[in-house]
Amino acid sequence: MTRKEIPVPTLERLSTYLRALASLDIQGVEMVCSSNIEAETGISAAQFRKDLSYFGEFGKPGIGYYVSDLQKRIEKILKLDREQSVVLVGAGNLGSALAAFPGWKQHRFSIVAVFDNNVSKIGRKLWDLEIQDVRELVHANRDYQAKIGIIAVPATEAQNVANLLIVGGVKVILNFAPATLRAPQGIVIRNVCFIQELAVLSYLLSEEESKIENVALPSGNK
């Protein structure tokens, strides 16, 4: 059995389509064409069609795609068609915001446990989950069997937490701490870094400003 691995940028676009489709679905839209997707996501209609062609035929020529069909197909590709347990480490503001996020259920992710190292938090509730001592993580995950972990702790604690998650059986980590984490092969880490996003925006802002300047110059507006 051979599997083609899907490149990460394609995965990212697929999940962007999924978000757009969910939004269209809520609006009661039943069918879309690739130009609707372009309007909704900013990803070109051609790129959208190319991404889907990778997985075989989807749409009806000249008509478009059924929103609910397309959602299901993409969910299947992304393996979102099954329940997935997630453990969250960090019950601070960020952890609270993440736990309260309404999108989990929709995508069949379930935060099954929350851990922290702050004794004043341990035993209290974060929404409907009891905050557990992070030192119990490895042991506790024998029961939960979560393969996905989220790190929402300060940078100085992030590597320790990653180590605990990995020893506890977690295979993929979403890291919100501004730290570069080390992990053995076979463990996948994705870093969410606000500052990196802002750095990109900072450059794009300067681009926009220079365009405005160029338009104002006689020679620039060509």
Next chain:
Amino acid sequence: MTRKEIPVPTLERLSTYLRALASLDIQGVEMVCSSNIEAETGISAAQFRKDLSYFGEFGKPGIGYYVSDLQKRIEKILKLDREQSVVLVGAGNLGSALAAFPGWKQHRFSIVAVFDNNVSKIGRKLWDLEIQDVRELVHANRDYQAKIGIIAVPATEAQNVANLLIVGGVKVILNFAPATLRAPQGIVIRNVCFIQELAVLSYLLSEEESKIENVALPSGNK
């Protein structure tokens, strides 16, 4: 004057290098070679050299790069070598987490104002900033002149907030709400979507699991 626009994936990698360099700098490392960067970021040494070559010569052949030099050069490329004002909308858990984030100053971003629509929050402090009524945003930003806005409000409010930011003069928006936002040309929006990150991880997890299965099969381990 011609400018080559830097593709977004390159910008993203540049900010990843910057993060790695900051981490090495804290550890007291003075010089790095491209393989150090690979170890630190997971981005290949060849890709790193290619990215830098885009901006001219940086390193010393056979020796490597001065960490502090390289940081400054990349900061300059990303236009992080100047103070930048940011307005934050949303003083909930996520907004609080973002405002408390220690990386702002380091990258010369300054959150100058926080807005919310919740009357029980308006007038109170979020860290050292007074939470202002979101209806004052457009007027208030005449003084702040912030070009960067962060949206940390529920999805249902996000488009309204984006509209206010844009009318108020904001040019680039970092959107944390799980909503697809519409904006006129010339406005740059970047969406930070946790669920999208998890969707990517979900697929990568299934890949890892299938690799383990394949290794267990006699024909799979080649």
